[in-house]
Amino acid sequence: MRFQSVTFISSFTPSLHSIQSLSRASLDRRSKRPQNAFRPNRRVTTSSLAQDPNSEQKDNRKPGLPEETDAERKRREIGRLFSLFSRLALPYWKAEKQARRDLTSVVALTFLQSGISVLFSFVSRDFWTALNTKNAELFYHQAEVFCAVLLAFTPVIVYYHYFRDKCALRWRDWITNRVLKQYCSNRNFYTLEAVDNPDQRIAQDLNSFTTESLALFLTLLVSAIDLVSFSTILFSIYPYLFAVLLVYASTGTYLTAVLGKRLIGLNYNQIVREADLRYGLIRMRENAESIAFFNGEKRENAEITRRLKAAIENMSDVIDLRRQVGFLQTGYKYAVRILPAFLVAPRYFAGAIELGSVTQSMSAFSHILDDLSLVVNRFDSLSQFGAGIDRLAQFVQALEDNIEEEQRTFGTNSEKNLTRGRGHRGGIVLNEIPGRNRFLSVQNLTLYTPGDDMPRKLIDNLSFTLTPGERLLVCGPSGNGKSSLLRALAGLWTNGSGIITCPDHSELFFLPQKPYCTLGSLRDNLVYPKDVKTANFTDAALLRALDLVELSELPSRMGGLDAVADWGDVLSLGEQQRLQFARLFLSGTGVAIIDEGTSALSVQIEKAMYELVLGLGATIVSVGHRPTLLGYHERILRLWEGSWELADITQAERDDVVMQTLYS
Numbered sequence: 001m002r003f004q005s006v007t008f009i010s011s012f013t014p015s016l017h018s019i020q021s022l023s024r025a026s027l028d029r030r031s032k033r034p035q036n037a038f039r040p041n042r043r044v045t046t047s048s049l050a051q052d053p054n055s056e057q058k059d060n061r062k063p064g065l066p067e068e069t070d071a072e073r074k075r076r077e078i079g080r081l082f083s084l085f086s087r088l089a090l091p092y093w094k095a096e097k098q099a100r101r102d103l104t105s106v107v108a109l110t111f112l113q114s115g116i117s118v119l120f121s122f123v124s125r126d127f128w129t130a131l132n133t134k135n136a137e138l139f140y141h142q143a144e145v146f147c148a149v150l151l152a153f154t155p156v157i158v159y160y161h162y163f164r165d166k167c168a169l170r171w172r173d174w175i176t177n178r179v180l181k182q183y184c185s186n187r188n189f190y191t192l193e194a195v196d197n198p199d200q201r202i203a204q205d206l207n208s209f210t211t212e213s214l215a216l217f218l219t220l221l222v223s224a225i226d227l228v229s230f231s232t233i234l235f236s237i238y239p240y241l242f243a244v245l246l247v248y249a250s251t252g253t254y255l256t257a258v259l260g261k262r263l264i265g266l267n268y269n270q271i272v273r274e275a276d277l278r279y280g281l282i283r284m285r286e287n288a289e290s291i292a293f294f295n296g297e298k299r300e301n302a303e304i305t306r307r308l309k310a311a312i313e314n315m316s317d318v319i320d321l322r323r324q325v326g327f328l329q330t331g332y333k334y335a336v337r338i339l340p341a342f343l344v345a346p347r348y349f350a351g352a353i354e355l356g357s358v359t360q361s362m363s364a365f366s367h368i369l370d371d372l373s374l375v376v377n378r379f380d381s382l383s384q385f386g387a388g389i390d391r392l393a394q395f396v397q398a399l400e401d402n403i404e405e406e407q408r409t410f411g412t413n414s415e416k417n418l419t420r421g422r423g424h425r426g427g428i429v430l431n432e433i434p435g436r437n438r439f440l441s442v443q444n445l446t447l448y449t450p451g452d453d454m455p456r457k458l459i460d461n462l463s464f465t466l467t468p469g470e471r472l473l474v475c476g477p478s479g480n481g482k483s484s485l486l487r488a489l490a491g492l493w494t495n496g497s498g499i500i501t502c503p504d505h506s507e508l509f510f511l512p513q514k515p516y517c518t519l520g521s522l523r524d525n526l527v528y529p530k531d532v533k534t535a536n537f538t539d540a541a542l543l544r545a546l547d548l549v550e551l552s553e554l555p556s557r558m559g560g561l562d563a564v565a566d567w568g569d570v571l572s573l574g575e576q577q578r579l580q581f582a583r584l585f586l587s588g589t590g591v592a593i594i595d596e597g598t599s600a601l602s603v604q605i606e607k608a609m610y611e612l613v614l615g616l617g618a619t620i621v622s623v624g625h626r627p628t629l630l631g632y633h634e635r636i637l638r639l640w641e642g643s644w645e646l647a648d649i650t651q652a653e654r655d656d657v658v659m660q661t662l663y664s
């Protein structure tokens with residue numbers, strides 16, 4: 001959406017006020033975050049300020065007070081939107097000097113632009129009067145003046161747009177970085193369940209917000225300046241015309257608001273539905289191979305068609321409503337082509353004014369009407385803007401709530417209570433010991449699945465301690481909480497009680513059940529989660545790590561360490577698991593947590609991988625079903641139906657015993 005500045009052409013050509021078809025912000029805004037099996041069902045409470053506009057607006061007054069009237073509710077809604085807007089918009093302008101400088105330039109150019117518009121209105125008046133009085137000399141002179149003003153006006157317009165766009169871009173850069181930082185901190189990206197499509201909000205909604213806010217501000221400014229300057233002109237020509245104008249504009253605004261009030265909710269829905277559609281398509285692309293194996297395209301097609309239908313149906317409602325508003329808007333805009341002339345014509349016929357004054361009054365009328373009709377002319381874009389603010393505010397509020405809660409809970413204690421107000425069952429205390437150590441202890445750990453609705457007890461009162469370099473194998477039937485125990489060790493799952501003492505996160509290295517390959521080069525993937533620049537590994541060190549995990553041919557096959565590919569697609573599962581071990585090796589970590597990290601590898605390569613980790617002297621906690629894993633661990637923890645059993649692995653068992661027999 002762009003809020004156009006008033007053009008000088010409308011001053012020069014009095015009868016024309018073109019109906020601007022506003023380019024609409026793309027509605028295809030969102031892609032849903034993939035569901036993650038590890039994600040706790042954590043509910044994030046967002047402020048009452050940030051609600052879905054479709055949801056009933058609750059009256060938060062205390063019981064006993066009289067019910068809120070319609071007018072009060074509307075006032076509250078406007079106040080709410082305004083407060084959300086200022087909370088999103090103001091920090092940038094307060095924090096950045098450069099931003100204030102940029103804005104000053106744009107505002108100065110806006111004034112200049114409006115000044116030239118007024119000048120045009122006078123040039124135009126004399127031009128038409130010269131034509132009307134057949135004064136050729138004056139006519140050509142006015143044409144020359146027009147060209148001169150045009151020459152001066154062009155750079156003003158060009159620079160106005162230039163500074164405005166630059167300003168919006170810098171703002172977008174600043175606010176996106178800020179929100180992204182909040183999103184990436186405090187594991188918000190993992191825990192923020194209640195907010196849909198955060199990716200779309202960060203990438204697109206913030207962009208629209210900055211561009212549209214700035215454009216709206218400038219449109220309001222231009223309107224205010226025009227209102228003052230052109231009202232003076234109009235009033236001096238014919239005060240009655242001015243009064244008619246006020247009545248005309250306020251009636252139009254009121255009727256548009258009444259007819260189109262459903263548009264905000266519909267626009268909000270449209271954003272959601274378009275994003276759902278896009279997410280369906282992205283999932284299909286991401287899982288193309290599995291779908292192809294299943295011949296699942298029909299089923300996928302049906303699901304995507306369902307999403308498309310939802311988007312189309314809602315859009316159809318939007319179009320229907322636009323039609324209703326359109327009747328009013330079109331009539332409203334075209335009527336002004338003759339209305340002012342019609343009203344001043346008697347004075348012209350009576351010889352009280354010149355033709356130039358008629359055209360000038362029409363131009364002034366159009367200008368002012370445009371200023372007063374902001375709501376009528378931009379209703380659709382304004383309603384989209386309102387919906388966008390709601391979505392953004394909801395998101396930012398949720399991020400801030402999460403961070404505040406974290407700070408409140410953690411305080412300055414080294415002991416981190418990660419319960420975050422989870423309630424009656426208390427919470428698991430994660431005690432991270434800073435520095436290089438390889439000690440791990442779990443005391444009286446009772447672990448539940450996340451969420452307060454029917455959580456399931458997975459582990460009951462578990463205690464164990466691993467001394468540096470000790471190796472524990474966790475096994476048990478599927479779905480009995482093995483991976484969940486690792487989630488608790490990482491501080492991801494906190495529902496329950498007990499104390500976990502472990503090194504801080506830089507000393508813990510997790511190899512998840514599903515390998516993860518980051519976007520970027522092979523080098524990026526090897527040093528992950530560190531950054532290539534800070535990790536500072538030589539090529540030789542990286543090649544050696546690849547060699548150790550038997551991937552030495554990978555760089556030459558893929559085009560070198562800096563080759564970029566979709567590694568999750570181009571590497572086999574076994575190769576990805578080996579890549580994880582190369583990372584582990586490079587990290588030189590003290591405690592390795594391996595969740596079925598060798599499930600796709602042959603027994604021989606599994607041996608090589610474990611020998612590599614043993615060589616690091618790391619404390620190891622592994623989860624796995626394979627009997628061969630017994631050979632690399634000293635103790636075994638069996639989990640089943642909430643119970644557990646901890647035992648030493650004897651040498652005989654290490655050599656020979658099949659793990660299934662241990663827990664079947």
Ligand SMILES: Nc1ncnc2c1ncn2[C@@H]1O[C@H](COP(=O)(O)OP(=O)(O)OP(=O)(O)O)[C@@H](O)[C@H]1O
Pocket residue numbers: 037038039040041449450458476477478479480481482483484485
């Ligand atoms: N986000 C979640 N919310 C609620 N329950 C969950 C969630 N994620 C997993 N669970 C449930 O927690 C239970 C334990 O899961 P977990 O992944 O720990 O099993 P596991 O023992 O590692 O299984 P497997 O051997 O099949 O990998 C399962 O019943 C699972 O369905």
